Amino acid sequence: xxxxxxxxxxxxxTSNPIxxxxxxxxxxxxxxxxxxxxxxxxxxxTFVTALSSFTVSLMKSLIPRKVRMxxxxxxxxxxxxxxxxxxxxxxxxxxxxxxxxxGLIITNCIIMGRAEAFAQSNPPLIxxxxxxxxxxxxxxxxxxxxxxxxxLGFGTVFGFxxxxxxxxxxxxxxxPPSAFFLLGIIIWAGxxxxxxxxxxx
Amino acid sequence: xxxxxxxxxxVFTFVVSFVFVLFLSFANETTRPLVELNRELARQRSILAAxxxxxxxxxxxxxxxxxxxxxxxxxxxLFRRQIDGRTVVAKEFVGAGLWGPIEGVLxxxxxxxxxxxxxxxxxxxxxxxxxxITEDWxxxxxxxxRIVDGAVRVGSPGDGDTDPDGGVMDAITGATRTSESMGxxxxxxxxxxxDILNGGNx
Amino acid sequence: MNATQLINPFSLFFASIITSNILLANFLGMxxxxxxxxxxKSSNGLGLAVTVVLTVTTGINWAILNYVxxxxxxxxxxxxxxxISIAAAVQMLEMIIDRVSQALYLSLGIFLPLITVNCAILxxxxxxxxxxxxxxxxxxxxxxxxxxWWLAIMLLSxxxxxxxxxxxxxxxxxxxxxxxxxxFMAMAFIGFSGMLAVQ
Numbered sequence: 001x002x003x004x005x006x007x008x009x010x011x012x013x014t015s016n017p018i019x020x021x022x023x024x025x026x027x028x029x030x031x032x033x034x035x036x037x038x039x040x041x042x043x044x045x046t047f048v049t050a051l052s053s054f055t056v057s058l059m060k061s062l063i064p065r066k067v068r069m070x071x072x073x074x075x076x077x078x079x080x081x082x083x084x085x086x087x088x089x090x091x092x093x094x095x096x097x098x099x100x101x102x103g104l105i106i107t108n109c110i111i112m113g114r115a116e117a118f119a120q121s122n123p124p125l126i127x128x129x130x131x132x133x134x135x136x137x138x139x140x141x142x143x144x145x146x147x148x149x150x151x152l153g154f155g156t157v158f159g160f161x162x163x164x165x166x167x168x169x170x171x172x173x174x175x176p177p178s179a180f181f182l183l184g185i186i187i188w189a190g191x192x193x194x195x196x197x198x199x200x201x
Numbered sequence: 202x203x204x205x206x207x208x209x210x211x212v213f214t215f216v217v218s219f220v221f222v223l224f225l226s227f228a229n230e231t232t233r234p235l236v237e238l239n240r241e242l243a244r245q246r247s248i249l250a251a252x253x254x255x256x257x258x259x260x261x262x263x264x265x266x267x268x269x270x271x272x273x274x275x276x277x278x279l280f281r282r283q284i285d286g287r288t289v290v291a292k293e294f295v296g297a298g299l300w301g302p303i304e305g306v307l308x309x310x311x312x313x314x315x316x317x318x319x320x321x322x323x324x325x326x327x328x329x330x331x332x333x334i335t336e337d338w339x340x341x342x343x344x345x346x347r348i349v350d351g352a353v354r355v356g357s358p359g360d361g362d363t364d365p366d367g368g369v370m371d372a373i374t375g376a377t378r379t380s381e382s383m384g385x386x387x388x389x390x391x392x393x394x395x396d397i398l399n400g401g402n403x
Numbered sequence: 404m405n406a407t408q409l410i411n412p413f414s415l416f417f418a419s420i421i422t423s424n425i426l427l428a429n430f431l432g433m434x435x436x437x438x439x440x441x442x443x444k445s446s447n448g449l450g451l452a453v454t455v456v457l458t459v460t461t462g463i464n465w466a467i468l469n470y471v472x473x474x475x476x477x478x479x480x481x482x483x484x485x486x487i488s489i490a491a492a493v494q495m496l497e498m499i500i501d502r503v504s505q506a507l508y509l510s511l512g513i514f515l516p517l518i519t520v521n522c523a524i525l526x527x528x529x530x531x532x533x534x535x536x537x538x539x540x541x542x543x544x545x546x547x548x549x550x551x552w553w554l555a556i557m558l559l560s561x562x563x564x565x566x567x568x569x570x571x572x573x574x575x576x577x578x579x580x581x582x583x584x585x586x587f588m589a590m591a592f593i594g595f596s597g598m599l600a601v602q
Binding site: 033081086 | 218328
């Protein structure tokens with residue numbers, strides 16, 4: 001079994017769910033126009049991935065094979081509803097801003113993917129760690145996209161004005177296509193560096 | 202017990218669902234009062250924001266809101282307050298956007314000479330396109346905009362119309378339908394406000 | 404009673420296909436979109452399957468929402484209920500198609516299991532709920548979103564046929580260039596918004 005630090009490196013870098021597998025972007029790419037929204041959204045994904053991996057691992061010997069997928073979906077949906085309830089009660093503005101995208105965490109392929117690929121065959125705590133680190137890898141890429149989009153689209157970082165008032169915001173950064181372009185560039189950069197590392201090794 | 206048997210599968214699925222739902226309904230019930238409180242606070246905040254009254258803390262919102270008069274005319278609630286020697290009237294509205302309802306608050310001077318401001322409470326327009334109606338640059342166009350012939354028109358995007366006396370505001374690039382919907386909502390709401398305010402007794 | 408009901412189903416239909424395409428503007432259904440668009444024939448099959456399932460499940464979830472969840476005050480359970488009803492509907496559809504036509508099963512049925520986890524399906528149901536659509540609006544919106552998704556995947560797979568044979572920087576090959584291509588498509592689709600402004 002891999003050590004926690006090896007899992008960390010693997011999930012954040014060498015098999016990062018986004019730039020190696022382009023998984024799970026549907027639920028969060030739409031909210032990357034602002035850093036704060038992205039932060040909360042990816043924290044939600046991390047929370048759900050970690051806890052559902054933990055729970056799946058804990059219950060794996062009890063779950064009948066025939067209903068495995070549906071029980072996993074139930075577990076994931078359970079945690080997503082908890083996130084939804086918490087947001088509505090404690091961060092009402094955020095809850096409104098994210099709208100239906102919170103619910104879409106359920107269909108984020110990363111969560112089900114980690115539950116199937118890792119939690120099914122590993123003990124609970126390390127599964128939770130695997131889920132959390134996958135979430136962090138995901139968070140890192142989306143925050144990078146959101147940083148550029150918010151900085152150039154609004155001239156702000158987390159809502160604070162950083163660029164001078166004379167800065168003309170780039171409207172393209174606020175509209176959906178920019179998220180695709182930035183994601184493509186990040187995948188490009190990540191893969192190029194990785195290819196170099198591979199060639200060096 | 203055989204874990205692959207039908208009985209076990211059914212019982213297991215049932216028990217798991219039951220426990221989850223039980224926990225969720227408990228969580229939902231305990232946070233319900235908080236959610237309702239938040240909703241009321243958000244409503245008060247939007248009304249103050251539309252009227253251009255500054256606030257920073259939730260306590261201040263409640264304190265400022267208590268100074269706003271509420272009047273009911275023809276089953277419509279209006280909010281009224283004197284600001285800088287002018288009478289400002291605000292009204293909540295719901296209109297059809299491109300995708301779903303757009304809810305908000307519109308504030309005008311009581312003589313219907315200018316709009317004071319708008320606040321969008323809830324909308325479902327496309328993020329990054331129509332969703333930009335909640336951004337300050339869009340809403341700020343209605344700060345002190347003159348009402349010309351009973352309406353504020355939404356022009357084409359990027360006209361750069363910064364003249365608050367023109368009665369025209371910029372549309373949003375790539376969101377023609379949402380911009381048009383906002384135009385319709387503004388026209389209808391100003392009409393409604395005119396009917397009430399010109400009918401006297403406000 | 405509700406402002407949404409004023410929305411014209413036709414404008415909803417065209418907007419969901421083109422100017423606010425579920426995939427290009429809302430980023431939904433990306434996972435299977437990128438992996439399947441390598442091949443045109445599979446893209447066509449998946450596009451059809453998504454369209455059928457979207458229309459059916461949006462209708463079913465509308466009924467569940469309005470006749471079960473809202474009367475019983477159980478709206479907070481909607482995520483679980485929607486995803487289970489989608490899984491069940493997909494399973495049923497697979498069984499029906501298998502019985503009815505072997506040919507259809509081969510062209511459509513094999514894509515059905517992929518669909519339960521396609522975020523576009525759950526996404527459309529959630530949008531339908533949050534926007535308070537009527538039954539007709541829900542069906543039109545489901546159908547339009549499905550057709551929009553289908554159109555997008557067919558266009559992308561046609562473009563990928565070309566880009567697969569082009570010289571591309573090594574780091575950009577595969578997902579990288581695909582994502583950037585989708586970005587250009589998204590820009591083009593948004594460009595239609597001026598054209599369809601006539602209500």
